[in-house]
Amino acid sequence: MSEPIATPVCAPQDPIGRSLFFLSRTFAATGGLVLVAVSIMSVFSIASRALTGNAVLGDFELVQIGSAxxxxxxxxxxxxxxxxxxxxxxxxxxxxxxxxxxxxxGALLLAICAAIVAWRMTIGTVDLRASSETSMLLGVPTWYAYMLMSPSFALLAATAFYTSSRKFREQPA
Known part of the structure; x- marks a missing residue:
């Protein structure tokens, strides 16, 4: 608990590590953009509700999907x-x-759990698409969120397997 909050980021030097590092950073940046968009929509909805009495239709649905x-x-x-x-x-x-x-x-257990979640979310995506389930107000197909989240969990599994193997290989004396 004594380490600094903003620890320097050391990119891995091996090709697999560099690829996972780049993909992870890209996913995080994309997630940040999604959160910014959700925040802007929320501010607009709150302002609209205060000024006109009408909020953005389905704002809670969009916040829920975007945040997930x-x-x-x-x-x-x-x-x-x-x-x-x-x-x-x-x-x-x-x-x-x-x-x-x-x-x-711990990283290996996380990798296994993330792989199972990615697998089940992918199956859930197919099932939800087949059932045509949609959100209540906007009618957004529910499988869209699952489809967008499955690659993140697959990448989490890959990064956790990678960090686990690094921990086992590079053990201090």
């Missing part, structure tokens, strides 16, 4: 940077090599 897509897009970047929350209360007294092994195991 954005949060999913940020996850791989957090994994590549090693900036996800760690509960290190019980491991602070362990040797660095043991902490690295536990970090590698």
């Amino acid at each position: 897509v954005a949060v999913a897009a940020f996850l791989p970047w957090g994994q590549m940077r090693g900036s996800h929350v760690f509960v290190d209360f019980f491991t602070t007294g362990l040797r660095p090599c043991m902490r690295a092994r536990l970090d590698g195991l």
Whole structure:
């Protein structure tokens, strides 16, 4: 808990790591743009409600979809940077090599979970498209959000597998 908030980002040097780093950063930037768009729409809706008494139709639906897509897009970047929350209360007294092994195991478990989520979201996308389910007010097909989030979870799985393998390979003495 003593490390600085803005730790420097060291890009991996191997080709796979560089590719995952670039993709993760691109996904995060795209997620940021989605959040900016959602924020602008929210401000416009609130101002419209205050001035005219009418909000943007379906503003809650758009915030819900946009926020879900954005949060999913940020996850791989957090994994590549090693900036996800760690509960290190019980491991602070362990040797660095043991902490690295536990970090590698944690990343491996995250990779497995993210791969399962990506797989199930992809199947959910197909099912929702077949059932033609839509949002209540705007009639936006529900599968759009799933389709936009599935690649983020697949990338999270790839980045977590990568960081896990790095932790197991580069263990301190």
